[in-house]
Amino acid sequence: MKNTTSLVTSLCAGILMIVLAAATASAGTITELVSDCEHCHDKDGASKEAGIPIIGGFSAQYIINSFQAYQDEARPCKEVKYISGPDKGETSDMCKAVKNLTEGEISQLADHFASRPFVRASQPFDAALAEKGRNVHALQCNKCHEDSGSSPDDDAGILAGQWMQYMEEQYADYAAGKRDMPKKMKVKMDKLSEDDTRALVHYYGSFQGPGQD
Ligand code: HEC
Ligand code: HEC
Numbered sequence: 001m002k003n004t005t006s007l008v009t010s011l012c013a014g015i016l017m018i019v020l021a022a023a024t025a026s027a028g029t030i031t032e033l034v035s036d037c038e039h040c041h042d043k044d045g046a047s048k049e050a051g052i053p054i055i056g057g058f059s060a061q062y063i064i065n066s067f068q069a070y071q072d073e074a075r076p077c078k079e080v081k082y083i084s085g086p087d088k089g090e091t092s093d094m095c096k097a098v099k100n101l102t103e104g105e106i107s108q109l110a111d112h113f114a115s116r117p118f119v120r121a122s123q124p125f126d127a128a129l130a131e132k133g134r135n136v137h138a139l140q141c142n143k144c145h146e147d148s149g150s151s152p153d154d155d156a157g158i159l160a161g162q163w164m165q166y167m168e169e170q171y172a173d174y175a176a177g178k179r180d181m182p183k184k185m186k187v188k189m190d191k192l193s194e195d196d197t198r199a200l201v202h203y204y205g206s207f208q209g210p211g212q213d
Pocket of ligand 2: 062145167185
């Protein structure tokens with residue numbers, strides 16, 4: 001009887017250790033994954049590189065959708081250099097970053113970056129173009145990108161305060177059909193002249209301080 005009890009006790013202890021080890025291992029992995037992201041997107045996803053988007057403060061759903069799009073190759077993976085960390089200076093891209101992630105890891109990463117603030121970029125913009133862009137946005141885009149494109153709640157990214165270079169690249173990808181977009185957004189985008197899209201980029205770039213809208 002005594003032996004059985006001690007067997008059960010050590011079995012339980014063994015199982016507990018395995019469970020604890022598994023919990024620690026996954027916590028460790030998430031921290032490692034987050035730092036890999038931050039070696040490109042910077043601390044809390046507040047990127048300081050004009051070609052790498054700010055991702056902190058996006059909705060978790062939008063981040064999950066983006067990962068899906070990269071995994072399905074529904075949007076191109078631009079190659080960039082790691083800005084910090086052990087691979088600093090080496091080239092990689094989003095396809096590689098998301099390739100081996102499990103659903104659980106994706107949802108933890110999404111929650112992590114969604115809980116961080118969206119820190120708007122400081123960048124030069126043309127005030128007259130921004131003013132023109134304001135009108136285009138109000139007419140064509142605000143319905144889905146509410147509050148001047150500053151609300152994470154519409155699961156469509158955050159446009160106000162995003163890096164202008166990144167935005168220009170996205171418009172080029174959309175126009176060339178390299179990145180999928182919602183059908184109703186395409187209807188609006190197709191109406192825009194090149195001047196309109198340029199104006200929109202300056203409009204979104206004009207959002208710099210917190211609370212401006
Ligand atoms: C090698 C650098 C690099 C690494 C590592 C990296 N990213 Fe990215 N990420 C980019 C670049 C560049 C883009 C823009 C690509 C494009 O044009 O579609 C991007 C795009 C994104 C987007 C879409 C942004 C938007 O506005 O649609 C999300 C979300 C994102 N990354 C999250 C992450 C997360 C989370 C990780 C860690 C698992 C990560 N990234 C790792 C460079 C990187
Ligand atoms: C019918 C709703 C709808 C309309 C109208 C719309 N969008 Fe979008 N937009 C979306 C959704 C949804 C996404 C996210 C798609 C995805 O997950 O890839 C998006 C994504 C984007 C992105 C990518 C954001 C990023 O971080 O990479 C840009 C840029 C954008 N929209 C600009 C515009 C502009 C400019 C207009 C007006 C001309 C517009 N959209 C009109 C729904 C819309």
